[in-house]
Amino acid sequence: MTNTIIETNKATVARFLAGTHSANIDDVDVIDETVVPHIVCHGFPGFPNGEFNDRESYKAFFRIFRESFSDMTFLTLKTIATEDFVSAHWEIWATHSGEFQGIAPDSTRVVFDGVALYRMEEGKIAETWLTINEPLLVSQLGKGRAVAA
Template identity: 90%
Template sequence: MTNPIIETNKATVARFLAGTHSPNIDDVAVIDDTVVPHIACHGFPGFPNEEFFDRESYKAFFRIFRQSFSDMSFETLKTIATEDFVSAHWEIWATHSGEFQGIQPDGARVVFDGIALYRMEDGKIAETWLTINEPLLISQLGKGRARAA
């Protein structure tokens, strides 16, 4: 027997991930429908203490990220959900097309993965903990066009 709360939470996160990683950056507007206004986010590079607490900052993160990495393909590898939390393990393939953490773009194709844990409130994302495999990502940047696939 399926639990409707868990299914709602999983569907919300799937919709959020699809919109925030869509080829159309305007799809980040999905944040307005899937995230509470008082969102708390942890582990986001580029923000003071890697944290922020509002939906507009969440949108800004994805817009900035998409300026650094284009031609992105995104896949959710595994989702685990309870009534209060959804965890997603994902993988991204992208082109390094804009500065990221001070590293100038070189057009290289990169691949990296990460995990996001979402705390849910009434079917919406209320808190996010993000862990990017940053050592893997950084190790692929700034190597020159010769290694681009």
């Protein structure tokens, strides 16, 4: 029974990550099928205190993120799961194509990683803690802009 729960949780997170990082932004609708309605999220840039607690905000985060970064390659480096939690270490390669944290886009290719920890309830994501390597990401932005003389 335990192995079945763990495999179900891992499969849910894999499906969630594939949909939320798909080339087709409409695939964020996978959130409706993989996330509980009372989701609680922590550590998300662009939200007050980095937190929100509904599926529509989760979708909005990914839509805004995809407006800021296009031509994305998303890779899950490692997944670890228990009966109650799934953790995913991931890496993203993308083009800075929209404003991010007040930094204008300049088509710079960036690479950064992060970790997400998901608390699971009955095979769905119920709580997410996100940690993005933001210093690495931000250090790469704005490098292609001409410097005023």
